[in-house]
Amino acid sequence: MELALKIDVDTHQGLEVGVPRLASMLEREGVAASFYITMGPDNSGRAILRVFRNRGFLSKMFRTKAVSMYGARTILSGTILPSRPIALSFPGVIRDLKTRGFEVGVHGYDHVRWQDHLDDIGDGGIRNELGDAFEAYRAIVGEPSKSFAAPGWRTNNAALVALDAMGLDYRSDTRGVAPYRCVVEGRLLATPEIPTTLPTLDEVMGRRELRDDNAVRDFYLGLCKPDALNVHTIHAETEGMGQLESFTALVCALKERGANFVQLREVAWRLNRAELPAFEVIRTTLPGRAGWISAQGPARAATE
Ligand SMILES: [Zn+2]
Numbered sequence: 100m101e102l103a104l105k106i107d108v109d110t111h112q113g114l115e116v117g118v119p120r121l122a123s124m125l126e127r128e129g130v131a132a133s134f135y136i137t138m139g140p141d142n143s144g145r146a147i148l149r150v151f152r153n154r155g156f157l158s159k160m161f162r163t164k165a166v167s168m169y170g171a172r173t174i175l176s177g178t179i180l181p182s183r184p185i186a187l188s189f190p191g192v193i194r195d196l197k198t199r200g201f202e203v204g205v206h207g208y209d210h211v212r213w214q215d216h217l218d219d220i221g222d223g224g225i226r227n228e229l230g231d232a233f234e235a236y237r238a239i240v241g242e243p244s245k246s247f248a249a250p251g252w253r254t255n256n257a258a259l260v261a262l263d264a265m266g267l268d269y270r271s272d273t274r275g276v277a278p279y280r281c282v283v284e285g286r287l288l289a290t291p292e293i294p295t296t297l298p299t300l301d302e303v304m305g306r307r308e309l310r311d312d313n314a315v316r317d318f319y320l321g322l323c324k325p326d327a328l329n330v331h332t333i334h335a336e337t338e339g340m341g342q343l344e345s346f347t348a349l350v351c352a353l354k355e356r357g358a359n360f361v362q363l364r365e366v367a368w369r370l371n372r373a374e375l376p377a378f379e380v381i382r383t384t385l386p387g388r389a390g391w392i393s394a395q396g397p398a399r400a401a402t403e
Contacts, residue, residue, distance in 0.1 A: 100325045102360045102368060104132035105271060107248065107296060108335040109210050111141040111183045117339025118192055124347055125198060133250040134196055134335075135206035135271075138235035140182035141226075142211040185358060190239040196339045197240060202362040204246035214251035222257045229261055246270060247395035252295065252392040254380065256283050265287040271295065274385065275395025277327065278370055279378045280400040287377050291370050293363055293385035294395050295332045297322055301344060302387035312345040316352050323358070328366060 106121060107116050114136060125132050164323055186193060196203050207213045208231040212220070220228070229247075236244040249272035259281055261394030262270055267290050269278075287387055297319065309315050323329045333339075340348035351358075381396030 100323055100329065100353075100356065101360075101361055102323060102329045102331060102358045103293075103361050104130070105248065105330055105363060105364050106132055106134045106335060106339075107332055108134060108136045108185070109206070109250070110137070110143045110336055111185050111188055113335035113339065114185055114189050114192055117335030117337075118189075118196070119187070120343055121333075121335060121339040122196060122199060122201065124343065125201075128347075128350055128354065130288070130354070131201075131362050131365075131398045133202035133204060133246075133363045135204045135246075136186050136193060136236075137206045137208070137210045137250065138186040138232040139184065139208035139210075141185050142182045143207060144180070144182075148377055151386045156177055176248075186235055186239055186300075195241050202246075202364050203236075203244075204248060204363075205236050205244045206248050207250040207269045208235070210250040213249070214253055217253050217255055217258065222261070225255075225258050225261055229258075229265070233265070238299065246367070248272065249393070254393045259283050259288060259380065263290050266290075266332055266391060268364055270295050270372075271330070271363060273380055273393045273395055274383075275378070277395075278366065278375060279395060280372065282377045282379050289372065291367055291372060292395075293328075293330060293366055295330045296324075297326075297329060297331045298385070298387070299332050299334070300337055300346075301334070302385060302386065304387075306387075312348055315345055316349045319349055320352060323353070328361075330363070 108118055118134065121132075146227035193203060208228045213228055217225070233244055245268040247267060247270045249258070249270070252272065252274055254272040260283055269291045271293045273292060273294045276296060278291050278293045280289070281292050282288070300315070303309055303318065304314070309318055319331070333346060377399045379399050380393050382391045383394045384391055
């Protein structure tokens with residue numbers, strides 16, 4: 100069984116606290132992983148306000164224990180308290196990940212702006228978000244990022260095309276079943292898309308049948324396909340903080356079953372782009388997640 104851990108870092112607190120904890124645990128267990136860092140301001144308070152505006156917010160707040168998970172400072176960030184920079188507050192943490200052999204990529208600039216307003220900001224706004232994010236990464240790491248993971252698994256045609264022009268090794272913007280190349284308005288893009296294949300913990304937390312850590316662990320073990328690449332997205336703010344113990348138990352159980360942990364860049368390097376299947380990118384919804392996400396859609400025969 101092959102498993103890629105994709106670790107999204109959405110907040111100031113996630114990078115400050117969650118990332119070092121996850122890195123220590125993964126290093127101790129000898130497990131490879133790929134981190135995707137939000138490079139701009141932490142406006143996560145605005146995202147939490149959005150959750151309040153959605154129906155069912157109370158059950159979600161209780162289910163995910165938002166306040167205890169994120170802390171009051173994060174909940175208010177970008178609302179009544181000013182937003183703090185994420186990556187630029189902790190460049191040492193990011194460089195340390197690289198030094199320790201972890202993969203580090205870009206998870207957008209303003210996570211909340213991308214997730215909530217991607218379709219409103221236009222081609223120029225998208226280019227600005229990407230430009231600022233990749234510039235901040237280059238300034239911190241000293242070399243360009245070769246990968247991108249869309250905030251909130253949200254993308255659109257303009258973003259897909261703009262990212263394709265950047266010549267990345269791959270991107271991981273969608274939910275799906277296996278690596279593919281995106282078809283946008285009949286055109287086959289060059290960059291491989293490596294989708295997240297498993298549900299996230301915050302999507303399944305609170306399900307009646309998943310009452311304790313053992314049940315969660317067995318749930319994920321049952322979902323991992325033995326003969327395929329499994330991509331599991333975790334969050335520095337969740338699995339790196341309140342759920343670290345539970346996540347560590349899952350990692351150990353996967354190791355016991357002989358799972359081979361790979362970084363997404365290793366997956367990308369071995370892909371033969373000419374042989375990758377072509378798929379449209381569609382919008383859909385997922386149980387336990389508010390709003391739409393981008394997903395691997397119908398197969399398409401596309402001309403280059
Ligand atoms: Zn994110």
